[in-house]
């Protein structure tokens with residue numbers, strides 16, 4: 023299943039999504055509770071300054087008396103204490119705000135990180151097919167961005183939701199305290215100002231989905247400029263790639279602007295409606311003041327809280343809109359989690375010894391529904407033998423050997439180790455019994471030693487030395503200043519094809535698995551390197567059961583059996599002597615075209 027075809031159908035199913043994310047929230051529940059409790063006084067304190075204006079103006083400015091419950095407060099008392107009290111409350115609010123921000127960041131990072139860790143574990147175990155079908159950029163962006171959006175914004179939104187809500191409550195209390203008639207008018211108008219926001223939910227979801235796909239494409243192109251750097255320069259593709267990325271970046275611009283076009287008018291409209299509210303309140307307030315039902319202080323306090331109320335209500339509206347985006351992100355995260363593995367690891371058996379017979383029995387296989395790549399393939403190989411696979415390019419040779427460690431599973435038929443289906447073995451046990459040297463040898467960034475240890479983490483110094491010699495790496499390593507501890511890969515020295523190959527051989531050798539898969543590199547090495555690599559391979563193949571996709575004549579000569587694969591069918595099978603004598607045979611043709619010119623190289 024491809025990621026960009028997913029429709030995020032669960033995005034509106036809030037209950038389901040909360041249930042899914044809950045296991046990540048649960049361990050930090052207590053802190054979340056504290057953060058949310060802190061948010062309550064944080065919001066409520068917003069009303070303090072507005073609240074203090076009434077006694078200040080009425081008593082301190084206009085000289086009226088002021089009662090708070092049973093207490094009568096004098097002018098001097100209020101004039102002296104209101105200013106420091108305002109500062110004190112602001113100080114308390116500041117401390118609360120700091121604690122709350124710290125806690126919220128701590129919580130959201132913790133949640134987001136544990137989602138990422140689990141998600142990475144899910145991704146790294148996914149089938150090869152997933153990596154065939156989905157671009158690196160898309161997977162990277164979904165891996166890095168969605169958990170952040172899901173966790174950070176969720177916590178922050180709930181936090182600001184509570185603060186805004188309590189802030190609004192506090193301010194509305196001040197409004198009501200001063201004049202309930204005006205309060206009703208003011209609040210109704212303000213709430214009306216924020217209704218349009220609710221209408222934009224769907225659009226925001228759509229754009230945020232498209233944005234991820236385009237963002238992924240940009241990352242993929244960027245990755246390609248790294249890995250494909252030489253091809254890009256060699257074929258003068260810079261301009262094409264530049265234009266492609268430019269177009270993608272433009273596309274994000276268009277997407278973003280289409281959203282802004284639809285949402286940008288919200289804010290001004292809201293301001294206008296809110297100002298209408300204030301204008302209206304002033305008109306009504308004027309009458310109340312003249313008729314003596316409202317003091318100047320109350321009016322000033324009222325208008326101030328109404329102005330202050332704009333912010334929390336706006337934030338509430340924004341939060342409610344954001345929440346849609348957050349749930350889209352959560353649903354995308356869990357879609358990745360729900361990706362089904364096709365390679366099921368349900369076997370219980372261990373591959374305890376080198377199998378006496380490995381058999382492909384009527385195996386058919388296709389990478390996708392459209393075309394079958396292997397058709398009803400059957401062959402056997404005995405312990406200690408070497409099977410050479412030859413045939414046309416694209417015929418399915420690499421595919422055959424990819425089925426053995428179950429990078430892919432057969433569509434029909436069976437692969438048997440001593441009559442036991444390989445699906446009955448534990449996957450790691452099966453894979454432990456096979457060493458591979460691939461056509462393109464991927465090495466990790468790190469030292470040469472690190473790369474060899476991939477084959478056996480706990481190898482001793484002696485074991486390493488042995489494989490370094492057997493893979494004929496010693497001569498090369500001795501020329502390096504840091505020897506086997508030389509950094510290679512992204513930030514290290516560059517290696518030649520032959521050197522890479524020999525490191526890969528050493529890595530396979532130290533694994534010391536009873537079965538060896540060798541997808542020989544087609545690229546011709548020079549005479550000397552060719553011979554060294556050949557010797558290294560001979561050492562690797564010693565006493566093993568070997569599947570070799572042969573491009574070298576010497577390998578074929580040494581093979582116990584050769585199978586000729588043509589467009590997914592085995593068309594000939596036998597030893598070199600047998601096959602070469604089939605007049606008009608495919609092998610004979612292939613031999614004449616591909617291998618004969620190597621004769622002098624092997625036989626000299």
Ligand SMILES: Nc1ncnc2c1ncn2[C@@H]1O[C@H](COP(=O)(O)OP(=O)(O)OP(=O)(O)O)[C@@H](O)[C@H]1O
Nearest residue numbers: 154389390395413414415416417418419420421422
């Ligand atoms: N991951 C994949 N997804 C889909 N199709 C694939 C995949 N890998 C290979 N194929 C297709 O399967 C067919 C067989 O490919 P395979 O790599 O097995 O050929 P091959 O015999 O090893 O060729 P070569 O000698 O060039 O390495 C080809 O048509 C190829 O396009």
Ligand SMILES: [Mg+2]
Nearest residue numbers: 419420461541
């Ligand atoms: Mg191949």
